[in-house]
Amino acid sequence: MRPYIKIIDNIFKESVEYRLNHILSFIVIALPLIIIYFLWNTIFYGKNLVGGYDKPAIVTYYILAILLQDFVYPGVNYEISRDIREGTLSNYLIKPINYMGVQFSIKTGASIPYSIVAIVITLIFVFFMRSTIVFQINIFLLLLFLLSVILAFILAFLISYSFSLLFFWLERTNSIELLLNAVLPLSMGMILPLSFFPHSLEILLDFLPFKYLLNFPIDIYLAHLKIERVIQGMGIQVIWIIIFFILSLWLWKKGTKKYQAYGG
Amino acid sequence: MSIIKVEKLTKIYKSHISKPGVLSTIKSIIKPNYVTVKALKEISFSVTKGEMVAYVGPNGAGKTTTSKILSGILYPTSGRVSVMGYIPWKRENNYLSQITFIMGQKTQLWWDIAPMETFLLNKSIYKISESDFEKTLDELTTLLDVKDLVHIPVRKLSLGERMKMELISSLLHKPKVLFLDEPTIGLDLLSQEAIRKFILEYNKSYNATIILTSHYIKDIEIADRIILLYRGEIIFDGNKEEILERFIKKRLVTVTFNTMPEIAKIPYNIISREGQTIEVEIEHKEISKFISFVFKSFDVKDVKNQDMNLEDAIKEGFKNASLY
Numbered sequence: 052m053r054p055y056i057k058i059i060d061n062i063f064k065e066s067v068e069y070r071l072n073h074i075l076s077f078i079v080i081a082l083p084l085i086i087i088y089f090l091w092n093t094i095f096y097g098k099n100l101v102g103g104y105d106k107p108a109i110v111t112y113y114i115l116a117i118l119l120q121d122f123v124y125p126g127v128n129y130e131i132s133r134d135i136r137e138g139t140l141s142n143y144l145i146k147p148i149n150y151m152g153v154q155f156s157i158k159t160g161a162s163i164p165y166s167i168v169a170i171v172i173t174l175i176f177v178f179f180m181r182s183t184i185v186f187q188i189n190i191f192l193l194l195l196f197l198l199s200v201i202l203a204f205i206l207a208f209l210i211s212y213s214f215s216l217l218f219f220w221l222e223r224t225n226s227i228e229l230l231l232n233a234v235l236p237l238s239m240g241m242i243l244p245l246s247f248f249p250h251s252l253e254i255l256l257d258f259l260p261f262k263y264l265l266n267f268p269i270d271i272y273l274a275h276l277k278i279e280r281v282i283q284g285m286g287i288q289v290i291w292i293i294i295f296f297i298l299s300l301w302l303w304k305k306g307t308k309k310y311q312a313y314g315g
Numbered sequence: 316m317s318i319i320k321v322e323k324l325t326k327i328y329k330s331h332i333s334k335p336g337v338l339s340t341i342k343s344i345i346k347p348n349y350v351t352v353k354a355l356k357e358i359s360f361s362v363t364k365g366e367m368v369a370y371v372g373p374n375g376a377g378k379t380t381t382s383k384i385l386s387g388i389l390y391p392t393s394g395r396v397s398v399m400g401y402i403p404w405k406r407e408n409n410y411l412s413q414i415t416f417i418m419g420q421k422t423q424l425w426w427d428i429a430p431m432e433t434f435l436l437n438k439s440i441y442k443i444s445e446s447d448f449e450k451t452l453d454e455l456t457t458l459l460d461v462k463d464l465v466h467i468p469v470r471k472l473s474l475g476e477r478m479k480m481e482l483i484s485s486l487l488h489k490p491k492v493l494f495l496d497e498p499t500i501g502l503d504l505l506s507q508e509a510i511r512k513f514i515l516e517y518n519k520s521y522n523a524t525i526i527l528t529s530h531y532i533k534d535i536e537i538a539d540r541i542i543l544l545y546r547g548e549i550i551f552d553g554n555k556e557e558i559l560e561r562f563i564k565k566r567l568v569t570v571t572f573n574t575m576p577e578i579a580k581i582p583y584n585i586i587s588r589e590g591q592t593i594e595v596e597i598e599h600k601e602i603s604k605f606i607s608f609v610f611k612s613f614d615v616k617d618v619k620n621q622d623m624n625l626e627d628a629i630k631e632g633f634k635n636a637s638l639y
Contacts, residue, residue, distance in 0.1 A: 053439040054436060054439040054440040056439075057435060057436045057439045058436065060432075061425055061428060061432050061433075061436060064428045064432060065425060065427045065428050068427045068428065068468070069427075138421070139421065141383070141388045141416070141418075141421075142421070142423045144387060144388045144406065145386050145387065145388060145411060145414065145415070145416045146411055146437075146440055146441075147408035147411040147412050147440060147441070148440050222331065307390075308390050310388075310389070310390075311328060311330075311389070312383050312388050312389055
């Protein structure tokens with residue numbers, strides 16, 4: 052475990068070197084929050100419920116969605132694609148260390164400064180909007196929410212890791228990126244809560260992994276799910292984690308055989 | 316006892332060729348065009364423990380490919396390799412803990428933080444004990460004279476300083492087999508010399524086996540043995556004396572006379588004459604015969620034997636190989 056903890060530490064130290072970036076990420080997080088708040092204020096004008104959500108639930112949904120998206124968005128990992136295409140992967144291959152572990156540590160380490168910024172923004176936001184926010188005080192639900200976020204973080208990492216390993220075979224990155232960026236925000240529930248979608252689409256999304264990255268944990272927080280549904284959902288999270296874990300091991304084994312260690 | 320054994324090692328790279336134009340791009344999706352490049356063609360050699368081998372060849376000869384296969388980065392296409400009894404590309408932790416690969420053109424250090432952080436990371440990766448770490452670090456930083464720099468972010472170091480840090484970070488676990496890929500590339504003369512001295516020192520004090528790739532003649536000179544690689548084939552394998560003998564067929568000898576003899580009396584190929592001095596081109600093996608001849612026959616003031624030049628020998632070797 053030690054080397055992986057040291058990597059988290061190094062990533063954190065590295066990010067401290069670029070403090071300005073984190074100040075800028077304040078804007079990146081805060082701006083959409085403000086826009087979304089005013090947008091839904093207008094939509095709710097004269098209505099109590101939209102798509103099964105009342106106004107505080109929707110506002111809370113988006114606050115959580117924006118705060119969590121950085122942890123659970125399984126986009127292409129540029130670190131990995133660069134390692135493969137530019138040959139820096141060799142640095143890890145010659146050491147007695149596990150590459151998946153290295154990348155997981157890097158992802159974890161990189162999440163720390165973001166979390167700090169996110170928490171500060173949440174506190175400010177919550178202070179100004181306390182009347183239109185759902186405060187979950189049920190400790191049990193909060194623990195379930197936290198657990199599902201951790202599972203979502205692991206699942207997101209494994210999906211992104213598996214996709215990024217495809218660069219052992221692909222020369223260009225754009226096609227996968229386009230595909231992911233087209234499918235992910237909608238199917239995770241980043242743009243709209245999934246209950247706004249037609250029922251048939253909702254059922255399809257129940258079986259895919261994406262919903263469990265964002266929409267599912269938030270619905271736990273909002274107490275929108277019965278306990279059986281929560282347990283079932285976490286089971287599905289675990290199943291997808293196992294599937295992508297095995298897939299990534301297989302891709303790694305095949306990919307490193309094909310690896311050509313360009314450059315140098 | 317040989318620590319590295321390579322038998323009939325072959326590596327073939329397969330890569331896409333993409334031509335410009337929309338039509339050919341679409342074509343290549345349906346039927347991809349491949350080119351195969353034979354980087355290594357059934358090469359064989361072995362290295363004994365503690366030996367320092369210079370692995371020399373023009374760009375694209377397959378030097379780095381060999382090192383990458385031996386260190387487990389690449390899978391070979393065919394052939395057998397054993398290093399300390401391990402098959403490198405299985406990448407067993409026991410094997411990886413005993414080797415290192417240093418690339419002059421690539422950094423393994425964390426760019427934005429101090430080298431010390433990379434050292435500490437390697438300490439935990441290789442499970443180096445606190446006391447060993449302190450001792451080795453002190454030793455290496457003293458030898459390379461960079462004690463004061465270990466806490467400065469890597470990006471602020473000069474190339475030479477960075478290379479020294481690179482060496483330290485790669486040697487903290489005291490590897491037994493080292494692959495050094497152009498470790499002095501782009502460095503100033505003093506840094507080059509410091510690094511050469513250091514490599515030699517490490518080789519001697521730890522009895523470490525070293526495979527050194529370089530284009531600089533001074534790097535090559537510190538090796539016990541030279542392997543010349545040309546287009547994926549070994550064209551020479553032996554020590555410095557052997558390489559000179561093999562590729563330098565003729566040498567220049569300068570003779571200065573007290574009294575100039577008649578030229579016709581010297582039955583050798585005289586290529587220049589200036590006052591009392593002549594320059595003679597002579598077959599390698601005839602030199603001692605020639606020298607005793609001039610001393611016996613004439614009143615000689617001075618004989619200068621041109622140094623045998625390793626660089627010329629290597630160039631000659633590659634030229635010969637390119638003829639086939």
